[in-house]
Amino acid sequence: MEQLKKNEAFSGPEGPVVLVIMDGVGIGKNPESDYVKIANTPNLDWLREHAVYNEIRAHGVAVGLPDDGDMGNSEVGHNAIGCGRVFEQGAALVGQAIASNSMFEGAVWTELVANVNSKNSALHFIGLFSDGNVHSNINHLEAMLNKAKAEGVKKARIHPLIDGRDVPPTSVLEYVERFDKFLEGINADGSVDYCVASGGGRMNITMDRYDADWSMVDRGWKAHVKAEGRNFASMREAIEVFRGEKPGILDQDLPAFVIERDGAPVGPIVDGDSVIFFNFRGDRSLEITKAFEADEITEFERGPKPDVLYAGMMQYDGDLGVPEKYLVTPPAIDRTMSEYLSNAGVKQFAISETQKFGHVTYFFNGNNSGKFETETWMEIPSDVCPFENAPVMKAVEVTDEVVKAIESGEYKFIRLNYPNGDMVGHTGVVEAVKVAVEAVDAGVGRIMEALKKANGIMVCSADHGNSDDMCELDKKTGELKLDDEGKCKPKTAHSLNPVPAIVYDPAGTSKARKADVPGAGIANLAATCITLLGYEPPADYTPSIVEVG
Numbered sequence: 282m283e284q285l286k287k288n289e290a291f292s293g294p295e296g297p298v299v300l301v302i303m304d305g306v307g308i309g310k311n312p313e314s315d316y317v318k319i320a321n322t323p324n325l326d327w328l329r330e331h332a333v334y335n336e337i338r339a340h341g342v343a344v345g346l347p348d349d350g351d352m353g354n355s356e357v358g359h360n361a362i363g364c365g366r367v368f369e370q371g372a373a374l375v376g377q378a379i380a381s382n383s384m385f386e387g388a389v390w391t392e393l394v395a396n397v398n399s400k401n402s403a404l405h406f407i408g409l410f411s412d413g414n415v416h417s418n419i420n421h422l423e424a425m426l427n428k429a430k431a432e433g434v435k436k437a438r439i440h441p442l443i444d445g446r447d448v449p450p451t452s453v454l455e456y457v458e459r460f461d462k463f464l465e466g467i468n469a470d471g472s473v474d475y476c477v478a479s480g481g482g483r484m485n486i487t488m489d490r491y492d493a494d495w496s497m498v499d500r501g502w503k504a505h506v507k508a509e510g511r512n513f514a515s516m517r518e519a520i521e522v523f524r525g526e527k528p529g530i531l532d533q534d535l536p537a538f539v540i541e542r543d544g545a546p547v548g549p550i551v552d553g554d555s556v557i558f559f560n561f562r563g564d565r566s567l568e569i570t571k572a573f574e575a576d577e578i579t580e581f582e583r584g585p586k587p588d589v590l591y592a593g594m595m596q597y598d599g600d601l602g603v604p605e606k607y608l609v610t611p612p613a614i615d616r617t618m619s620e621y622l623s624n625a626g627v628k629q630f631a632i633s634e635t636q637k638f639g640h641v642t643y644f645f646n647g648n649n650s651g652k653f654e655t656e657t658w659m660e661i662p663s664d665v666c667p668f669e670n671a672p673v674m675k676a677v678e679v680t681d682e683v684v685k686a687i688e689s690g691e692y693k694f695i696r697l698n699y700p701n702g703d704m705v706g707h708t709g710v711v712e713a714v715k716v717a718v719e720a721v722d723a724g725v726g727r728i729m730e731a732l733k734k735a736n737g738i739m740v741c742s743a744d745h746g747n748s749d750d751m752c753e754l755d756k757k758t759g760e761l762k763l764d765d766e767g768k769c770k771p772k773t774a775h776s777l778n779p780v781p782a783i784v785y786d787p788a789g790t791s792k793a794r795k796a797d798v799p800g801a802g803i804a805n806l807a808a809t810c811i812t813l814l815g816y817e818p819p820a821d822y823t824p825s826i827v828e829v830g
């Protein structure tokens with residue numbers, strides 16, 4: 282790969298370039314719903330007026346998703362920011378692999394099906410049960426079940442992970458209704474036995490990430506594999522009982538359930554079965570994959586693992602080669618900006634707290650967990666608690682370390698992620714979201730101060746929106762949905778809004794000014810950072826949103 286060329290017009294600032302990713306902080310459209318606006322943000326307000334300010338795209342095709350109705354998310358967002366180009370992402374690639382039949386012609390699908398057909402065993406599907414298109418899509422699940430039936434699979438067991446985080450917060454029964462009908466149809470001729478076996482809320486079981494809380498995987502393993510847990514006759518009954526016991530509970534937090542039939546669990550995972558984890562996104566797939574693949578595991582009391590054929594929807598980590606078997610090849614994200622900067626000898630520092638640590642390292646580097654030579658990574662341990670109770674999260678500690686890194690003079694490029702706007706946005710607790718955004722603003726203010734002293738430059742942006750759009754809208758009227766007290770009905774998902782892209786150069790050496798880049802998106806941030814560091818960006822990167830020199 283070619284080396285970055287020095288920029289003749291500007292050789293970089295004296296201090297570092299700091300890329301601040303304010304996770305889930307977009308630019309809202311509805312004042313009542315926009316908790317970035319509602320929060321008190323003196324620093325972001327000042328920057329909007331006085332720094333180079335742009336609004337850029339962070340959703341849909343601008344980040345490699347199938348269409349502009351798809352909200353952005355952290356994976357595609359950090360991939361785009363880190364690699365400077367737009368790749369077709371998991372959601373699109375899996376859809377294509379199904380439509381073209383290539384998934385079903387592949388060796389892994391063939392092996393999974395042959396395994397259960399030869400042993401008369403069960404084909405299991407575990408994954409996120411919605412059409413959010415962030416981690417998974419229920420359409421993919423249904424297409425695979427149809428194909429399984431066509432290929433003679435007699436017994437399928439589905440383990441739905443309930444969403445409410447990429448889709449409305451208490452919408453699961455809509456998916457249950459749809460899926461019950463689907464199952465009724467597929468089982469109608471009596472030739473197959475396909476049913477739901479276990480499940481639970483995605484923030485309660487199975488889908489932990491970045492080693493934040495392995496007890497989630499433990500609970501998932503017990504439900505899916507050992508079929509241990511509270512028994513119900515159906516998924517619908519489980520949800521209704523849980524809701525009755527804890528009114529107001531969000532779908533994502535629902536406890537685990539196990540379905541029984543004639544007094545016995547209907548689908549434990551046992552020797553000889555095949556298992557497909559049908560999420561295409563990696564962060565929340567890696568731990569459960571490890572539980573199925575590793576011979577020994579110390580993170581929880583797994584016990585002996587059943588002898589099954591396990592496959593993921595995609596390869597989740599390109600460096601580790603995990604999982605061993607997967608149905609669809611991920612986008613070939615290469616030549617990331619970290620690699621270019623490393624080759625140019627630019628020292629880099631990446632930091633976040635646990636919840637987003639992998640975002641600013643593994644996602645940023647194109648879904649690879651390996652470090653380039655000049656990189657230093659730092660993780661601040663996240664609390665394990667509901668984030669609405671601690672919305673400042675570790676913003677202060679992350680900022681402390683960033684300020685130290687700026688003052689040290691060690692690094693030329695520093696990147697960080699503040700999770701608050703997103704992690705607290707997902708809780709739907711708007712008072713806490715306001716505090717979360719204010720914590721991010723305070724951190725940005727301290728970084729600005731440090732950069733003033735060091736003569737560095739800040740690029741401040743986001744990977745997608747969330748806290749800028751906290752209220753559900755009525756699909757038909759487009760009006761805000763209000764409850765009986767006139768309060769808005771909280772929305773927990775990401776938004777479709779653009780995000781800010783701010784360039785702050787207190788010393789003014791770069792002479793940064795807006796470049797004319799129609800339709801710019803967050804992929805343009807890589808070239809922007811490289812330009813501000815004093816290099817010419819690679820020719821095929823989407824262009825910088827500022828001109829310098």
Ligand SMILES: O=C(O)[C@@H](CO)OP(=O)(O)O
Nearest residue numbers: 354355356415446447703
């Ligand atoms: O929590 C997550 O897994 C997603 C939402 O599904 O959020 P983000 O993309 O911001 O990580």
Ligand SMILES: [Mn+2]
Nearest residue numbers: 304305355744
């Ligand atoms: Mn995010």
Ligand SMILES: [Mn+2]
Nearest residue numbers: 305703704707
């Ligand atoms: Mn999020």
